[in-house]
Amino acid sequence: NCGTWFLGRLQTERDVARVLDGLEGAASAAGNALDRSEIGTLLAGLRSRVFLMNNAHEEGHLLFHTRWAMSYLRGPLTRKQIKLLSPSAPEASGDAPKPAKSAVPTSKSSRPVVPAGIEEVFFSSEPGTYRPYLAADVTLHYLRASHGLDSWEKHVILAPLEEEAPWASAELLDRGDVDFSDDAPGVAEFVAPPAGSVGTARFRSYGKQIRTHLYQARPMSLWRCKSLKLQSKPGESKSEFASRVQLAAREERDAGVEKLRARFAKRIQSMEERRRRAEARVDREKSQYEQQKLQTGISMGATVLGAIFGRGGFGRATTAARGAGRVAREREDVQRAEEELRDIEEAIQALEIEVEEEARAYLAEREDKAAELEEVVVRPRKSDIAVMGLKLAWKPD
Template sequence: MSLPVPRPDDFEKLGIFYLGRGYDLEARTPTEPLFLYESKHLLTHALCVGMTGSGKTGLLIGLLEEAAIDGIPAIVLDPKGDLANLLLTFPSLAPEAFRPFIDADEAAQKGKTPDALAADVATFWRDGLAASGQDGARIQRLRDACEVTVYTPGSSAGVGLSLLGSFEAPGSTVIEDAETFGGMIEGAVSGVLALAGVEAEPRSREHVLLSQIFAAAWSEGRALDLATLVQSIQKPGFDRVGALDLETFFPAKDRGALALAVNALLASPSAAAWARGESLDVAKLLRAPNGKPRVAILSIAHLSDAQRMFFTTRLLDAVIAWMRRQSGTSSLRALLMMDEIFGYFPPTAAPPSKRPMLTLLKQARAFGLGIVLATQNPVDLDYKGLANCGTWFLGRLQAERDKMRVLDGLEGANVAAGHGFDRATMDTWLSGLGNRVFLCNNVHAGGPVLFQSRHTLSYLRGPLTREQIAALKPSKDEPSAGVKPVPTANSNGNVNANGNSRPAVHGDVEEVFFPARVEGPGIVYRPGVFAMVKLHYVQAKKQLDHWESLALMAPFLAASADVDWPNATTMTATFATTCRREPAADARFELPPAITVAKAKTWQKSLVAHAYQARPLVLLESAEASVLSRPGEAPAEFHARVAHGIRELRDERVAALEKKYGPKLAALEEKIRTAEGKLQKEQADVAAQRTNTAVTLGSSFFGMLLGRGVATAANVNRAGAVARQAQRASREKDDVARVEEALRVLYEKRTALQTEAEGEFQKVQREVDAAARATAELRITPRKADITVERIALGWVPFRAGANGALEAAW
């Protein structure tokens, strides 16, 4: 008999991941109950083990899909390239959507054209989703809920990540933690030396010297790049290493050889890709600029072993640094998944990646970060460290020794959690697993469960090619991050006839000259007003007290010495340090308006008025989540905090509903179980009474036959017994009817209570969804008395003639 198709109401529940169906190992078939996993259980981390072909990749992708639908961002380390299949989501489920990912050779082997195979795949995916209660609408929901981006460090196929461009200093919370700080330095130094081809143990002089350099720079909050590192190796800036002077510990000649090795890495064309791309910023990996949750897939299949270790260690250290900046929480904030940890977490050796991984397994829970690790090689794993994993998803294993090693680790995890462990049963179950069938041992659940994973929303194509990843890479349609040209109202081309002369300006009026991108003849300066002003924003109710400095460059109003502050351009904070006191040689000047000292003083007054009226501090606020954006905070960071605040609110309200309805439903279930037991007893009594009556009636009948119809005393007694038994049977039937009626009432009460509870849960979901969207702008006017003009000057902006002869900004 086929199982009923699940409905969305069965699995689209708050904080619940739909991962599959229960499974009957003896019958080799899925069973009625769905396998639903509470997302908060990932706070105690998860391990997934299974050989090639076990369905492990499908389970991991299904878990990521559920997290994304729930608004939980994830960082995914993908050493094999399989998890990039999350990009292949086709809501239409049309053959033409699958066609670009159909291999012509594979189609030929199956005796089909690529178009025909694409049609077969589309049909298979549509039918598989339908059987699991899913469809194209759920695929669209997944796409709407999150952004999937594939990053390829050291390659231009996907989005690049810059790891050698700069080694950013960690935050103060990490620096103050001596163990974590030392570990991050060790990981960075080990990676650089490995990439440079220098074999050096942590106690070697090469490693110690670089560690000292990193420690000195990071302790001062300074970032390091390779060029600075090469210079620091030659001239470290300190004279002693431990008890020895620098020359005794590491002579200058030997340091020169090390500098050359690192410099070769800097000059290597293959290493240039490591310096291009986005910075390794965990917050940006987890959230798009608009705050949308992101599944960031870090594909490292194309890297060498040394490069993979370098990148993995850097990433894990960056995650730790990000984690330390988060507030504590009991709700799931984000996921970190690694598809193959073989070689990164061995039981005896200590590669650079092991230290940060162990730190995360021990500490990430407190910050709402769930770790999901997976491998097909269970023998070479540190199961003492993996005892921190509360959930184990175990698929089909390749060898008996793999099963024994998993059983050892599983037993240790259960003992550590204070749970019993039936090794014989586990052994039997593990031995009978098939494809897509998993044993889930969750320390938060009542016991181990067998389940079959659901059909994924993503098309499981297998590892994507470089060309396919490149084709799926997001387009670069973001505006340039550079400074926009200064608007110039006074740009009538009236150039001073004396090309090299500088217009006379009153000595009490300061002048500054903006630097040109390229020095040389042909520069024409246009005038404006450069100002630096300090603003103070205060709002006691929001506990806000913020000072902000602005650097502005404003044009003059046409034919006037008045300043057009509304059209001023905001400059970078460091721009003032690049301004010059003198113009470039052989420059020409547009004539400024008539400027007097008195007129210059009015610039300051007009700037104060402008700043008060038109320079509010604009913050975003989510009243429901009680979250206010911080000044200068990226929208993605704000939306991440809002999303987590909403999730915490949701979890609190769900817990309250469970507390409200859980005992009521449990009491009803107990009454139903009691009534069902009583009904079974009454029905058994009725059946027994029927049998007794039949036996008695038969005895009386045969007695009458044997007595040739004579009414003996025995026959009379038997007839009376038959009548009494018939009366008892009637009463028994009435008892059954009464119990059935009571049970029907109990069933109706349970249905009504379940409907009421479901309505409350759906109400929470609607309110949570509305709260997530309900953000408003908060505009705070600067305190007028505190507005301070720190600098105001006549500013000269360089221009050059373009190809068409018109002047173009040259700075």
């Protein structure tokens, strides 16, 4: 009825909410305003033997501490013994100063009181403005037998506690890059975390949320090339794997071209052998043709001389006529041999063009296939995600 509340540690968030509703109603009835967020933060952070006093008829509130005391009752006391225990006190004058209040009012820049069981650490001991973060040691296990992947990773997750969804801005740090201290800075301002965000039950909930976040948002990307039957290795970047794929594709293309040329090699060799025989025949036919022309020329000269001098002219004329016929046949043989040689050379040229076209088609096909890299997403195993040492970390701006 007097509007004065003495509040100690509350066990659940529901208790805190009910008390805040009561305080807000009492303050409204008295015509005063109540900072629900600030009172909620103080109630959630009350430690043992720390109490909050709030008077609905006055502005502000006080925190005060108590200590353990033991009461020893001696038994009934006589009047003389009571006088010994209570010596006469001088009368208080009207101008005597009022005793100072033992509680120290808090401010928004003071370090918030953290509930028991919540560990606090600090990124620095230097003066400044410190903001609340959630920090924890996490272990992730990535497993994919087809890629030879069996990797355990250990990090520190750091998420700002000022946001409604801290995991959207969470980052993973290497453990060696994080150096926490248990000692608070001597002079600093602190940004209070949201009301009800720091508590044993909430921290247990944070642990579950971290596991879900790590499973969904921290996959490992591997790569594979189906056409070459290649997979990236653990720790190999996409660019490194692409370079390895290009090298393997080039080696495979070279081997394929050699195999293609080997397939045509026997046909080309056979055609080359035919060309050599055709060239030899052309040379032979030309030689016979030249010899026959020479003999026929000699016979015709002898025939002319015989006709002039009148001895054996008819017989020599007949021989010369037969020689002219043989010259004509030899010339035809030369022409046939040259035509056969041209046909063989054209066939060889066509075969070479066929080889080049098939080689180009093969290279184009391999080029397209080699460029196809497929991403393989590997998420950490849910059962192996470990979150340890969740704590409230203060980080300076």
